Amino acid sequence: MNGVLVTGTDTGVGKTIVAALLCRAHPGATYVKPVQTGLASDEPDAAVVARLAGAPTRQGAAFDEALAPAVAARRAGATVTRGALLAPFRGLDAVVGEGAGGLLVELGTDGTTLADLADDLELPLVVVARPGLGTLNHTRLTCEAAWARGVRVAGIVVNRYPAEPDLAARTNLDGLAAIAPLLAVVPRTAEGTLPPVALPRLF
Numbered sequence: 090m091n092g093v094l095v096t097g098t099d100t101g102v103g104k105t106i107v108a109a110l111l112c113r114a115h116p117g118a119t120y121v122k123p124v125q126t127g128l129a130s131d132e133p134d135a136a137v138v139a140r141l142a143g144a145p146t147r148q149g150a151a152f153d154e155a156l157a158p159a160v161a162a163r164r165a166g167a168t169v170t171r172g173a174l175l176a177p178f179r180g181l182d183a184v185v186g187e188g189a190g191g192l193l194v195e196l197g198t199d200g201t202t203l204a205d206l207a208d209d210l211e212l213p214l215v216v217v218a219r220p221g222l223g224t225l226n227h228t229r230l231t232c233e234a235a236w237a238r239g240v241r242v243a244g245i246v247v248n249r250y251p252a253e254p255d256l257a258a259r260t261n262l263d264g265l266a267a268i269a270p271l272l273a274v275v276p277r278t279a280e281g282t283l284p285p286v287a288l289p290r291l292f
């Protein structure tokens with residue numbers, strides 16, 4: 090299977106927007122969301138990607154509460170296994186997968202994380218990072234956790250880069266590029282639109 094798994098240094102950092110940009114850059118790839126939460130309040134990520142990038146999508150288990158997946162599942166009385174998280178990836182040639190929250194949040198009630206799925210699927214990560222102060226530490230923590238588990242990092246995408254970056258945002262680009270390849274800097278754009286950036290082909 091070819092593809093990447095999109096993770097981030099935090100929730101709300103822009104994983105879904107970057108996944109949509111990656112789908113644009115890889116026609117034919119299917120977007121996979123192995124577990125979705127927040128159904129009661131938010132549009133599912135797969136629907137956002139379908140709307141913004143026109144890509145085919147697959148979604149695994151889904152839960153109403155906007156919580157970490159394993160917490161939402163347990164509160165709903167459900168079990169989410171590693172096998173169930175891997176199931177929506179089966180049979181696909183090219184995938185852009187998206188985790189939930191950051192790399193080590195429990196997606197499964199059995200403790201499965203996105204790092205485990207990356208290991209099983211032998212897919213590298215794309216790490217979405219904030220531009221401002223604090224991002225060097227968060228990004229390095231995410232990459233080192235991946236590497237410690239034998240998972241590759243294809244690169245970093247900085248998201249919501251301001252039109253007038255402050256000193257930290259300006260100097261952070263070199264710092265991030267020293268951690269892993271800096272694939273793209275995505276500008277802050279109008280809410281609900283796909284930023285006008287072409288991501289490089291990765292597979």
Ligand SMILES: Nc1ncnc2c1ncn2[C@@H]1O[C@H](COP(=O)(O)OP(=O)(O)O)[C@@H](O)[C@H]1O
Binds near residue numbers: 104276
């Ligand atoms: N570059 C951007 N410019 C403007 N808004 C953005 C940008 N990236 C993400 N957003 C908005 O921020 C929110 C969180 O982004 P999202 O991609 O859903 O994050 P995540 O998947 O990491 O939780 C969404 O409302 C999204 O539209």
Ligand SMILES: [Mg+2]
Binds near residue numbers: 104105187
């Ligand atoms: Mg998302």
